Amino acid sequence: MNKVLILGAGQLARMMELAGTPLNLDVKAFDVRTDKVVSPIYPDRIYGDLKDGITNADVITAEFEHVAHDVLAECELSNKLFPTSNAIKIGGDRRLEKALLKSCNVSNANHYFINNKGDFDKALKCLSLPIIFKTALDGYDGKGQWRLKSTDDADVIWQDMADFLTASQTSVEQGIVAEQMVPFDREVSLVGVRRINGDTAVYPLTENHHTNGILSVSVAATVNSQLQQQAGAVFKALADKLNYVGVLAIEFFQVGEQLLVNEIAPRVHNSGHWTQQGADTCQFENHLRAICDLPLGSTALIRPTAMINIIGEDSVPNEVLAIPSATIHWYNKGKRVGRKMGHINVSGDTELQLAEHLQTLAKILDKKAYPDLIDFAKNYL
Numbered sequence: 001m002n003k004v005l006i007l008g009a010g011q012l013a014r015m016m017e018l019a020g021t022p023l024n025l026d027v028k029a030f031d032v033r034t035d036k037v038v039s040p041i042y043p044d045r046i047y048g049d050l051k052d053g054i055t056n057a058d059v060i061t062a063e064f065e066h067v068a069h070d071v072l073a074e075c076e077l078s079n080k081l082f083p084t085s086n087a088i089k090i091g092g093d094r095r096l097e098k099a100l101l102k103s104c105n106v107s108n109a110n111h112y113f114i115n116n117k118g119d120f121d122k123a124l125k126c127l128s129l130p131i132i133f134k135t136a137l138d139g140y141d142g143k144g145q146w147r148l149k150s151t152d153d154a155d156v157i158w159q160d161m162a163d164f165l166t167a168s169q170t171s172v173e174q175g176i177v178a179e180q181m182v183p184f185d186r187e188v189s190l191v192g193v194r195r196i197n198g199d200t201a202v203y204p205l206t207e208n209h210h211t212n213g214i215l216s217v218s219v220a221a222t223v224n225s226q227l228q229q230q231a232g233a234v235f236k237a238l239a240d241k242l243n244y245v246g247v248l249a250i251e252f253f254q255v256g257e258q259l260l261v262n263e264i265a266p267r268v269h270n271s272g273h274w275t276q277q278g279a280d281t282c283q284f285e286n287h288l289r290a291i292c293d294l295p296l297g298s299t300a301l302i303r304p305t306a307m308i309n310i311i312g313e314d315s316v317p318n319e320v321l322a323i324p325s326a327t328i329h330w331y332n333k334g335k336r337v338g339r340k341m342g343h344i345n346v347s348g349d350t351e352l353q354l355a356e357h358l359q360t361l362a363k364i365l366d367k368k369a370y371p372d373l374i375d376f377a378k379n380y381l
């Protein structure tokens with residue numbers, strides 16, 4: 001089992017190829033935009049179409065949850081797809097996701113499903129303001145969301161959502177999920193991994209900061225064991241229920257000492273990129289180990305580490321690399337506003353040293369491009 005096909009050929013596939021090479025894994029990716037199988041690192045190298053990719057692979061996995069259902073069905077027929085198409089579809093449809101959480105008795109924000117104006121009016125009655133509306137399908141990086149803070153704006157927001165629903169061309173019917181805005185203390189996520197035999201391992205909880213709906217900074221360091229246990233129990237419940245194989249990420253809102261699930265991602269996750277330098281085994285390698293039925297690697301934190309996303313920029317000053325322990329990971333993508341182009345991992349032997357390194361980094365980077373980093377660095381510790 002050493003030939004892996006990934007559905008999706010973005011940065012997550014690229015980092016899986018980088019992590020799989022030392023294990024002699026041959027990693028290819030199916031680029032859904034071109035319908036070609038390519039090398040994630042060298043996308044000019046083409047290895048045929050989806051059929052060829054499926055035939056040549058020993059195992060198939062996905063780097064994103066919005067894979068077309070006919071592609072998932074074709075892969076599942078080969079019995080090589082991990083996690084299952086069911087798990088991937090749940091991650092790509094907020095209605096199925098909420099149903100899964102309910103079936104596992106996992107706490108999440110109060111919500112209401114909307115397909116028409118009648119549902120919208122009911123949602124306004126059932127939930128109190130502020131309310132966040134999210135498209136059921138295809139949302140990522142905070143796209144496809146509306147926030148209602150005052151009833152004065154209800155008509156405008158409904159009109160916008162109604163136009164969106166009419167224009168939406170999806171093979172599965174699009175819809176909207178209305179969610180109570182949660183007054184959270186912070187956002188955290190848990191990245192965990194499950195092997196075919198049911199073995200699981202989870203990384204330490206990661207604290208996440210978003211700018212305009214896009215993850216900007218993640219940090220893994222201080223672990224409150226009560227919260228870690230709570231998150232671990234949710235991971236176990238969901239992963240077992242799905243008979244899950246591979247890395248599964250769970251985003252949470254922390255309210256006091258309670259965790260509410262925001263959403264799940266049936267794949268390696270941006271909030272787990274710190275594991276490349278901060279954990280014994282990174283999430284990309286552990287995902288590959290799980291789907292190839294190899295023993296899982298240790299998920300222990302080896303040193304406090306933060307990850308800073310490079311968004312919409314295609315260069316950073318070279319001095320970044322002069323910070324002890326700083327590494328840069330570029331994705332080889334064309335520059336575009338709001339696009340994730342790469343990330344920086346920075347660690348410290350202690351949290352204090354990590355704080356110092358973050359402050360040095362904040363001084364080097366352009367304030368406009370990293371609006372949250374300065375505050376984060378200042379307030380860290």
Ligand code: ATP
Binds near residue numbers: 143263
């Ligand atoms: P991702 O790129 O993580 O897949 P997404 O587009 O699926 O993002 P969400 O994670 O659902 O979107 O929402 C993006 C962000 O919006 C959250 O990380 C959080 O900051 C905020 N948010 C979403 N839902 C709520 C809520 N119910 N209450 C408060 N804040 C929320």
Ligand code: MG
Binds near residue numbers: 139140141263
């Ligand atoms: Mg999402």
Ligand code: MG
Binds near residue numbers: 251262
């Ligand atoms: Mg999210």
